[in-house]
Amino acid sequence: MDYQALLEQVAADTAPLTGSGTPAEYIPALASVDPRQFGMAIADLDGNVHGVGDWRTPFSAQSITKVFSLALALAEGGDSLWERVGREPSGNPFNSLVQLEYESGIPRNPFINAGALVVTDRLQTLTGDASSELLRFLREESGNPDIGFDAEVAASEAEHGDRNAAVAHFMASYGNLDNPVPALLDHYFWQCSIELSCGDLALAARFLARHGLRADGSRLLTRSEAKQINAVMLTCGTYDAAGEFAYRVGLPGKSGVGGGIVAVVPGLCTLAVWSPGLDAQGNSVQGVAALDRFTTLTGLSVF
Numbered sequence: 001m002d003y004q005a006l007l008e009q010v011a012a013d014t015a016p017l018t019g020s021g022t023p024a025e026y027i028p029a030l031a032s033v034d035p036r037q038f039g040m041a042i043a044d045l046d047g048n049v050h051g052v053g054d055w056r057t058p059f060s061a062q063s064i065t066k067v068f069s070l071a072l073a074l075a076e077g078g079d080s081l082w083e084r085v086g087r088e089p090s091g092n093p094f095n096s097l098v099q100l101e102y103e104s105g106i107p108r109n110p111f112i113n114a115g116a117l118v119v120t121d122r123l124q125t126l127t128g129d130a131s132s133e134l135l136r137f138l139r140e141e142s143g144n145p146d147i148g149f150d151a152e153v154a155a156s157e158a159e160h161g162d163r164n165a166a167v168a169h170f171m172a173s174y175g176n177l178d179n180p181v182p183a184l185l186d187h188y189f190w191q192c193s194i195e196l197s198c199g200d201l202a203l204a205a206r207f208l209a210r211h212g213l214r215a216d217g218s219r220l221l222t223r224s225e226a227k228q229i230n231a232v233m234l235t236c237g238t239y240d241a242a243g244e245f246a247y248r249v250g251l252p253g254k255s256g257v258g259g260g261i262v263a264v265v266p267g268l269c270t271l272a273v274w275s276p277g278l279d280a281q282g283n284s285v286q287g288v289a290a291l292d293r294f295t296t297l298t299g300l301s302v303f
Contacts (some may be wrong), residue, residue, distance in 0.1 A: 105174025
C-alpha cells in the first residue's frame, strides 16, 4: 500500500474542512492555537513513518495520553485495575460527575476524566512518579527524546481544574484513590500537557498494533491486554461520540481536546491525525473526517 499517496489523497479530500470547529476554549492555552493546521501520519509495524501537512508540528496530547497511562498501569499492576474502573461507555460528557454517585465512586471507563484519574492514581502508586514514567515511555517508543511537558498548558489546566478536583475528591470519599488528591491532580495535569507530533504519536502507539510488543521487541502487554485496550478505545475513546466514531471510522481510536486522534489497525499500522478545531463533543472535525476517508479508501477497519 502506498501510504504517502494515500495520505495526500486524504488531505486533499478533507481540505475543505480545514479551520472548521473551535479549539478548546475552556483551556486558555489551547484556545489560541491556530485552527487552520492539519497533519496526519502513519507508522507501520517496522517503524516506517509517512506524513502529510503539519505532521511534524508538536501539539498538546491531552486525553490521548490516557491510552498510554492505561497500558503502563496494566503492564505494571495487572488486571486488578479493573476492580476500580469499568469498561463501559458513559454516554455523558468526559468531565461528568453524574454516574459516580450512582455507582459508588467507580468510573465507567478509563478514558473519561474520572477513570483516567483512577488510572493515574494506580500508576503513581506503582511507579512513584506517574507523569515522568509516562513521558519516559513516550520518548522511548517514539524515538524522540525531545518530547516534553508544556508548563503553560499544565498551569492552565490546574487553574481551570475545579471540576477535575471535584471528581477526584468525590472518588476519594469512596476510597477509590490511594494518593493525596493534590499530588494526583498535579501528575494528571502534567500528563495532559505533554506535547508531541503526529509522527511521534503514531510511533508511540505501535505496541497496540503489534499486539503488545514494544519498539525494541520486548513485551509490554499480553495479546489479551492489547486487545482489551483496543476494545475500550473503540467503545469509549472519543468521549460521548464513540458510537458515531465507530460508525464512521471503524477503528479503535482515542481523541484529545488538543485536536489530536490516534487510531489503530491491529496487525498493520497506527495512525495519528491533528487539527485543532473541535466539534461539540470535543473531537477534531477534520481529524475524524480524515480517518473516515482513510478507512473508506482502504477498506481497513475492525469490522
